[in-house]
Amino acid sequence: MATIDRQATTLALAHALTAAERGLAVIPLSRTKLPALRSPHRADPAAPACHGECGRFGHGVYDASTDPRRIRELFAAAPWATGYGIACGLPPHHLVGIDLDTKSGTDSTAALRELALRHLFTIPDTVVVLTPSGGRHLWLTGPPDVAVPNSAGRLAPGIDVRGAGGYLVGPGSRTDHGVYGTAPGTAHLAPAPCPPALLRLLLPPPRTPTTPDRGAGHSGSHGQGLVQFVLAAHEGQRNTRLFWAACRAYENGLAPDLVPALVEAARATGLGEREARATIASAARLTGHRP
Known part of the structure; x- marks a missing residue:
């Protein structure tokens, strides 16, 4: 059983509430820097992935909140917590x-x-x-x-x-x-x-195209590779992949011909056209171009 240090828990809660006032979503952490609340599904390894839809605590960053009441409930459920984590993204x-x-x-x-x-x-x-x-x-x-x-x-x-x-x-x-x-x-x-240049380094690189197919609406195999990179996106990756591909398109002078194909590829993955064009516009601004 975890040792309870009430003073450390009280201080951690106070710091967590202060962070929440700045708009940072938080969760309680144990002394090991891991989420203090264990998964409620740990006894059932065959349970489907749950991100908190079950309504219980213990889903890591998916528990993170800026609501003071919920934060107090999280720490009350983990009286051994001595720290807090700030959810990114x-x-x-x-x-x-x-x-x-x-x-x-x-x-x-x-x-x-x-x-x-x-x-x-x-x-x-x-x-x-x-x-x-x-x-x-x-x-x-x-x-x-x-x-x-x-x-x-x-x-x-x-x-x-x-x-x-x-x-x-x-x-x-x-x-x-x-x-x-x-x-x-x-x-x-x-x-x-x-910084934009650092942000580009943080995003995943596209996969190298395996065929030099020249589809309509873009320029050469490099353009096809970018389109395929967007088409291969899974849910949760769609905006990121589209943004990365659009940045590469603007940097390599392919954007005028490639944007329609990127929009269509994004729509094929489930993004709406307005959202896709907004993401491409962000890439244009980041690379110093006009959308």
Whole structure:
């Protein structure tokens, strides 16, 4: 049975409620940094995937809320919680976390600096959370119509990304290794927008086309590959894949011919035309073009 530290739980709840006032959806965490409430379906491995539709607690980030009443109920159900997690990818901030780790034996800060020099972006002033191990979490915001995926070491060794479906340990949380805290001079800041060049690095690359088919309405095999990338999207990936493909189309001068085909591909996956065109317009603005 988990040891209950009532003072740590009270402090964690207070910090969680403060975060919720800033529009950040939260869940209680245990000292291990894992969600404090276990899945109500754990005894039934054959149970269908549930994201909280059953009405019970224990669905990780799907329990996350900004409602003070619900947050208090979550912590009341987990009196052993000593921290809180902040769900990424949710409105209004659409938070993206850049986790600069120190345990991998690499200099993740230098790796991020090298990426910034190579791809011509700078990290803006934003919230920085210091971890007990000496690492840092940089808080950034993403576009509302793009789901940044979670990744570990894909951007560079020692750099993990927390996006849609992930969470960040909130400042003030107490874990087995120590307390998370906000870096001096950053607590008052709002999460800054993710630089466009960095955002493009965070999105998944398209699959290489296997055939150089030249379909109507676009230019060559590269255009066909982008269209196929959109067509292969599953639910939950549709906007992200469309956004990535549209960015590549604008960067490579294919957009004038390719946009109609991208819209049709997006519609084939279940997106509405208005939503598809809005996503493409976001890609145009991000790459410095007029929609």
